[in-house]
Amino acid sequence: MQRIGVFVCHCGTNIAGTVDVVAVAEALKNEPGVVHSAEYQYMCSQAGQDLIKAAIKEHNLSGIVVCSCSPRMHEATFRKTAAAAGLNPYMVEIANIREQCSWIHKDMASGTEKAIILGKAAIAKVNLNTPLTPGESPVTKRALVIGGGIAGIQTALDIADAGFPVDIVETKPTIGGKMAQLDKTFPTLDCAACILTPKMVDVAQNEKIRIFSYSEVVDVRGFVGNFDVTIKKRARYVKEDICTGCGLCTEKCPQKKVPNEFNLGMDNRRAIYIPFAQAVPKVATIDADYCTMLKTGKCGVCAKVCTAGAIDYEAKDEFIEEKYGAVVVATGFNPISMDKFDEFAYNQSKDVITSLEFERLTNAAGPTAGKLLRPSDGEHPHTIVFVQCVGSRCEACAEKGKEYCSKICCMYTAKHAMLTRDKYPDTDVYVFYIDVRTPGKAFDEFYRRAVEEYGVHYIKGMVGKVSPEGNKLKVQASDLIAGKQLHIDADLVVLAAAIEPDKSARGLATMLTASMDTNDFFTEAHPKLRPVESPTAGVFLSGTCQGPKDIPETVSQAGAAASKVIGLLCKDKLTGNPCVAQSDEMMCNGCSSCERVCPYGAITYSDKEFRMPDRTTKIRRVASVNPAVCQGCGACTVACPSGAMDLNGFKNNQIMAEVDAICKM
Amino acid sequence: MKVTYFPGCTLRTKAKELDRYAHAACNALGVELVEPDTWQCCGGVFSYAKDEIASKLPSVRALIDARDKNEPLVTVCSACHNVIKQTNHQIKTDADFAFRMNNYLAQEKDAPAPYNGETKVLHLLELIRDEIGFDKVAEKVQKPLTGKKIAAYYGCLLLRPSKTMQMDDPENPKIIEDLIRVLGGEPVIYPARNECCGGYIALEDAESAKKRSNSISDSAAAHGADMIITACPLCRYNLIKNGSKLPVVYFTELLAEALGVKEDNDGE
Amino acid sequence: MENKNERRREEILRISGVNPRKCMKCGKCSATCPSYDEMEYHPHEFVYMVESGELAPLLESKSIYKCLTCFACVERCPRGVEPAKLIEAVRLTVIREKGANHLKADDIPAKLDEEIPQQLLMSAFRKYSK
Structure with a gap:
């Protein structure tokens, strides 16, 4: 039999105003196991805690019930109090008589009655509590960053700066991500390459950072502090350690008709290529889909011209296995396909482009060497129409676009419009907007400058249809302020396409057992208070994989994710939560129900040998829970048909005892 | 292949060619178009008011006829189909x-068995x-339509509302263009092909219908059709x-022509 | 009077199945409307005027006969508001009144020509008469 102490808190008038705390303490005194019952004005104060400690010692208590506020508020406080008095902290139960009682009841009689019931339920549970001890696990002091855009780069640099080794896995042949494709950046208009490429070089030169480019994560096992990851390094048919990046092969390769993805297909590259001049690693890659040598065995020009002897047509994919303590997801975004929005004629005219294509058209390293020219005929456009919110803010059931605001389009469109007017004052620039959203430092000022200083025509309304007629794009739109339907003969139409998470994110989330929202953005552990952590321990989020973000926000989040990783990697051991699931192997029937419902991948099955009552042995397939991975959600205990699965600290008999105590009233 | 065929009122009067060539072409393709014993006019336009019931009965009767024969219900007229x-x-x-x-x-x-939408409705396309x-x-x-530059005109009824019609991309359709290519012709893509001709407004506001119709035929002509x-x-x-x-003809006529069954059916 | 207006508004919302509150006021419906120039009130105005209960001007306006029900606005609306269905419901509340048929059989002979397809007459009666 337990020796239970009950401590009823007044919380000033927060509880005592609607609950007769003296009556509660009195009523609970006679419950089974209770040997001491007291009330006090502020139980969480030092004096209140001292009162608890003294009572534990004086009455030799084996468990305590604190009738106070929500356990979210002070459970940790009272567990520490108990531990300080020599009591196992898991012998503490909280009866929430504030948020779930005094605050929601107006009348003293019903408030008091409910407080007594809640107290009795907690007492019934403590009677069945057993001391629990959290386990410990070691920490591998190395981090994995998945994605080598600005988010991944910043996170990796910050972790490396704290002295921990970091690996970046990037699917493209180079790191740099979307930012490497941009021309200027709002609102200060610094050139993207000028601020990004030095960071890329820092990554390349940092001894703590390894880059796995042209690679992908194919398997993740383990748990916080102890992830086992398999990385597939795709064959690039060029020896990375030998290639000097001289680029001769990329000039001599006879296969010239490969759409250049870095310029979004607006020009061509060779079958062997370096995506752009500042690529990191600056190493050539052979595109196996186009290389004549790899396809037919006839060519070999690149091998002939390579003085370093770096070409290796026999190369194979490699698989690398590595251990990590923490994983950071930085998989980024892509503009959505414009296929379902062909009222804007993206698929019907080359002169209807997306904003990212516009970036390449204005970038000095782009297909037009930075001259703004129409893709169809290379002429200078005189009238340009920008359309905002293409695919953003769409109703969910419309199944065309995205329900959310893509957040970055208002600002980059203001930038495009302003830069166009600055460089080509003879152009007429129209921006059709639904709302102009500029909540960022110096953002609204920037947008106003586009209107006031640069004379960009901002029109409240939407474009309804773009009709390619001759060499013009006939734009039919509404001007809601003027109350008119406008018809503009444009030379170029630029669509601010919604952004979506990279397609690789979904598969990765499954491997990491990290949760996602309906849009495939990774979910954070708490939207306000834990924004860079995934609910899965040891998995952190950086950049647009978590939601639309501009560069300043991405960089801050990247740094925040790094600091969380550093905090984890600084620890030598991790203390687990002892309230985890446990399987009774004798009762387990091996059905796998628990394994299927576990959102954290904490349950595995194995064959074990059991001694039977008749002294024979039998091999049975049974579940076991990895306590370091289990988060104690309890889903498995509900799914288990044989009752083998139970949750420490919340065992079925404890819950039922609480229910019984409540129903007895 | 045998299918239930709903011709519609206009195909029996002012648009006999649309009907006749559909039969001819389908014969050549091994499809038999079988009319229900009785059918009534679909009403020409769908009534969007949720409380309009009786006006939709003719459509449901045709749907039931096809359901009972376990056949798809095929139409050629865009309006009936819609x-x-x-x-x-x-x-x-x-x-x-x-x-x-x-x-x-x-x-x-x-009285037929209750109908719950079991029939598959298909346009001939x-x-x-x-x-x-x-x-x-x-x-x-x-007889391939070699050298013919043909502008497919979809209008509004074939494609919209796309969630219901499910025929093609409502903004950049290709079903008729693909057919033209198969028949050896050269499709002409022009932006007005999914715009409305003015439809029934011809009786209410002839000017408006003229404006709409001209914008379509002018666009097709400007693109070289x-x-x-x-x-x-x-x-x-x-x-x-x-x-x-430009001459405006029914797609069934071109189809019959390319399949080499047009002349036999000219002038009934 | 107030009550009659509110009843009509509810009737319009009920028979159209449209929820005008989904509108985010982007104006794409009116940007896309082929009959824009013929209309006094445009698709986006139908949406907010029905929502705010300003029915009288709509009920009296010729705009209700100018909509082609071509569904361009329905197709392109990013919020799934379906303005054409709302315009049809407003028109029906007018022509369902006694003696309010906009097109009468007597009007037809003057408008007939040799080639008019039956489909046109049927459609016009459906849209302009009860």
């Missing part, structure tokens, strides 16, 4: 409407693309009435 497909969709998605509709039907002599197959049509082409083809008698009427510079 009305019947939308009615079928409403039965499937609006339980209150389905309930009321079936109550009506239960009052009829020889869809039948060709999805059931017969363009490759099969290509094999049967006798020799002719316009359509599946809708009203589109054809509006375009011609308002002075289209």
